[in-house]
Amino acid sequence: MTEFSSLTRVIRAGIETDSAQGAVVPPLYNSSNYTFAQFGVPREFDYTRSGNPTRAILGDALAELEGGAGATIVATGMGAVTLSLLALLNPGDVVAYPHDCYGGSWRVFEQLGAKGHYTFVAVDFSDTESAAAQLRELKPNLVWLETPSNPLLRITDVAAISAVGHEVGAVVVADNTFLPLVQRPFELGVDVIVHSVTKYLNGHSDVVQGAVIAKTQSHADLFNWWGNVLGLTASPADSHLVLRGLRTLDVRLQRHLENAEAVVDAIKDHPAIKNLYFPGLKTHPGHEIAAKQQSSFGAMLSFELVGGEDAARRFVEAVDLFSLAESLGGTESLVAHPATMTHASMTPEAQSAAGITAGLLRFSIGIEPAEDLIADITAGLDAAKQAAEVLETVA
Ligand SMILES: Cc1ncc(COP(=O)(O)O)c(C=O)c1O
The missing domain is CATH 3.90.1150.10 (Aspartate Aminotransferase, domain 1)
Known part of the structure; x- marks a missing residue:
């Protein structure tokens, strides 16, 4: 059988998978709950906060797009930022983040820092040498990247900073909202990709949504688990719209x-x-x-x-x-x-x-x-x- 490209698989996400009616485009499953097959035997989905057929097609498509093991689709881009922090960090952990990141991300870092849960340190990642020296001294548990930065479009050398992040034992997360398809963070050494799906992925300014995409299956399972526990998962109707946007x-x-x-x-x-x-x-x-x-x-x-x-x-x-x-x-x-x-x-x-x-x-x-x-x-x-x-x- 021909092995088609990853982009083809994204464009055709869920196409011709409806065995009930033969619908070409996957139907929207709005149902909040699903019957058990029999006593004590759940089906693939039981409750939409934990899992939903429409959202699952989108999750697989976004994991395919970025080359990751899995994706958790959440209600907003800020939900994706929050989910990745809460799932990855432990009390007392240190996070290095770009001094010129998106204002909403900056606010969540500041506010979680002010509550004393974690320590957030702003770094100018556009200066690779001094950022690397700062990371070696700081030894953060998590390195947050956003490149090009918002709004001045400063550039971080993702491969160089990810390598130093790993050297000091950090998990490296990149917000790739500005450059889906154009920049491949996993290939540059990043562990977790965050997207405000609201932007290019949906592309029509009619949905607010976020995604956390993991390179490894264990991280993917972690984010799925916390997405359900914290109740951050996205609506099926939004996911259906995003699937349409994603095809173009x-x-x-x-x-x-x-x-x-x-x-x-x-x-x-x-x-x-x-x-x-x-x-x-x-x-x-x-x-x-x-x-x-x-x-x-x-x-x-x-x-x-x-x-x-x-x-x-x-x-x-x-x-x-x-x-x-x-x-x-x-x-x-x-x-x-x-x-x-x-x-x-x-x-x-x-x-x-x-x-x-x-x-x-x-x-x-x-x-x-x-x-x-x-x-x-x-x-x-x-x-x-x-x-x-x-x-x-x-x-
Ligand atoms: C780079 C970046 N990350 C995260 C977000 C947050 O996404 P949302 O507005 O979907 O919550 C935004 C929103 O503008 C953004 O520009």
């Missing part, structure tokens, strides 16, 4: 990635931009590592405007296509102001340490035709430039 992940991503390159190329010399953050730029400090460990540079970018917050406001008012909204990875293009939106839960000190300024805007490049995106973003930049000029005249 590869084709959607191709357009997202092409568009991001085209937009960056069109705006990179615009005078309204002070700093443009995109790992595909040769001037980006993480460019070479990104080129080595990613098959593309992703579809997220951010820039800091010369005119600061006023210019950011003018930009947002001037654009029509880029919707002012949190989240990313949907078909529609979005702009976010990290300081007041995605990263508002960080203290001003933490924002400043992470390099988040009032003039910074973050973009999720969608799949609309590139020429429309370029026209719109250029109109926004022209308006931002005018705002900066007015400020200069006043000063």
Whole structure:
């Protein structure tokens, strides 16, 4: 029998598996409970918090996508962050995490740390040498990675940091939300992958969901067990929608990635931009590592405007296509102001340490035709430039 590629297996997840009716697409099993076959003899599923046929197809597909042994599908991306921490850590354990990670992850680290359960230490993983030295001294139990980072798209050398993490006995977890298919964390040495499924995996901005994917069966069993114990598992209806989104992940991503390159190329010399953050730029400090460990540079970018917050406001008012909204990875293009939106839960000190300024805007490049995106973003930049000029005249 022909051995098909992993991507084909993901695209065809659950197709032609319905023996009852012969449905091509797997049906949605909303049922919360399942009859026992007979007294004392459960079937494969008994109660949807513990297991559900629709969610199981999605779990297998996401494990296949990342090359892991199994996946636990939970209600939100933050649920996936929480599940991985609670399942892996013991009281007193130490976690090293990126100083510029997603604001919600930062908040859960801070708050669990404040309760005294574990110790969380912020590390700048974009500086491989100093991060490695810090890890050797700290000897954390868990190393948390997120690369490219959010919102400044700093790059971590995943293979190098994972090797040091293992050397000191840590479990290495990577949040791969920004780069499904493009970055293969298990091949780079990571033990556990976390996703906000909400983003590219679902891809249509109509579901909030998370996944914890384990490289080994023992970790996969651990996460499944804790997912049920803590009651974090996702709804079957959401899982059904995500399965639909997942089938087009590869084709959607191709357009997202092409568009991001085209937009960056069109705006990179615009005078309204002070700093443009995109790992595909040769001037980006993480460019070479990104080129080595990613098959593309992703579809997220951010820039800091010369005119600061006023210019950011003018930009947002001037654009029509880029919707002012949190989240990313949907078909529609979005702009976010990290300081007041995605990263508002960080203290001003933490924002400043992470390099988040009032003039910074973050973009999720969608799949609309590139020429429309370029026209719109250029109109926004022209308006931002005018705002900066007015400020200069006043000063
Ligand atoms: C990198 C990253 N990880 C985790 C999350 C949390 O996911 P969710 O919003 O699905 O809970 C997000 C959300 O924006 C994110 O960007």
